[in-house]
């Protein structure tokens with residue numbers, strides 16, 4: 001039996017209809033370098049989606065690899081209750097300097113969903129312990145995504161992931177999210193006054209009394225198809241949360257660490273959330289790690305004599321893993337030494353202009369939207385009505401398969417194709433990715449017309 005046959009014999013791949021694998025076999029990756037992955041035959045794949053948005057500074061980045069190797073010689077893991085270690089301590093000290101201000105206390109876990117669960121429980125318990133036992137519900141935005149564990153799914157709104165599980169989820173209060181491409185107020189991104197914020201205002205008027213927290217993906221609803229909305233929305237939300245004493249949770253798992261052009265998406269709004277969840281880019285894509293970071297105010301509501309029973313009784317075995325912390329420290333070091341944000345913003349302009357030149361004239365591209373290096377192309381059957389392709393056609397998936405043959409990993413989100421490359425991608429790599437992308441779109445849409 002060869003490796004592919006054995007893979008199919010044993011492995012249940014994530015987020016996949018396994019029957020699709022009969023036709024499209026798993027690609028067995030042997031090694032990675034920079035923006036490229038290589039299979040066992042040496043075929044190269046340009047990883048324009050950063051291996052599910054986590055690979056931040058290239059595969060096998062020599063500096064991160066060296067930092068993890070060094071830590072491996074000292075200690076690989078240690079219980080994080082009552083014990084600590086230098087990488088975790090130094091990491092928090094250094095993160096303090098780059099996260100939105102006011103966020104001061106760090107609670108470690110090992111994946112994005114887990115950090116969201118911690119944020120939800122923390123918010124609930126904060127309200128409970130500060131005299132608001134009636135605040136038991138959560139608010140979220142429609143089309144939001146916060147992970148796939150039960151709590152995270154409950155505050156997510158994407159039927160694709162949640163529908164079948166509805167009977168076992170808590171019911172959250174869902175606010176209609178901004179939809180800038182198909183704006184119901186018929187505004188453009190240039191003359192928008194966040195009219196859609198009225199949905200949030202109404203929800204708060206009706207439900208804030210029973211709500212402990214609201215969770216949002218700031219500026220970029222990733223899984224929904226890289227939907228981008230303006231910072232003014234976050235500013236207004238910050239004010240509303242203050243007025244009604246609702247905790248504001250920023251899920252920056254996808255947007256953190258320079259993806260949106262600033263270190264964190266909330267920085268665009270000149271405001272701070274009460275809780276921030278970070279993961280994906282945190283270790284550069286090296287180790288599973290996440291942190292839920294909050295304010296002194298929230299932390300203090302848990303700080304009491306043991307007998308009062310106010311502690312946050314929440315743990316994960318791999319909390320604060322030293323290998324993850326040393327990878328994350330190396331990431332921050334690279335940001336400082338290599339001016340990562342400045343260079344990424346130059347290449348962000350280049351990427352967007354190249355994509356526009358190559359594709360904006362195409363009859364099936366409705367919009368190319370961008371924030372930092374993230375660029376999303378909305379595939380439409382009709383540009384005038386903005387009608388998308390029938391999902392049964394799986395147009396995005398067909399383009400994905402075509403691009404894979406040509407050596408580009410362009411995994412779609414329904415009818416949206418996107419680039420979310422490592423921040424260190426080079427111009428010639430952008431050039432190559434844009435060209436394969438345009439060819440693949442051309443070939444597939446030609447066929448379906």
Ligand SMILES: *Cc1c(COP(=O)(O)O)cnc(C)c1O
Pocket residue numbers: 111112113114116145146147148217222223251252253254279280
């Ligand atoms: C990926 C993601 C999560 C979930 O993180 P996992 O590590 O996959 O559990 C949560 N929220 C957002 C915005 C994400 O992009």
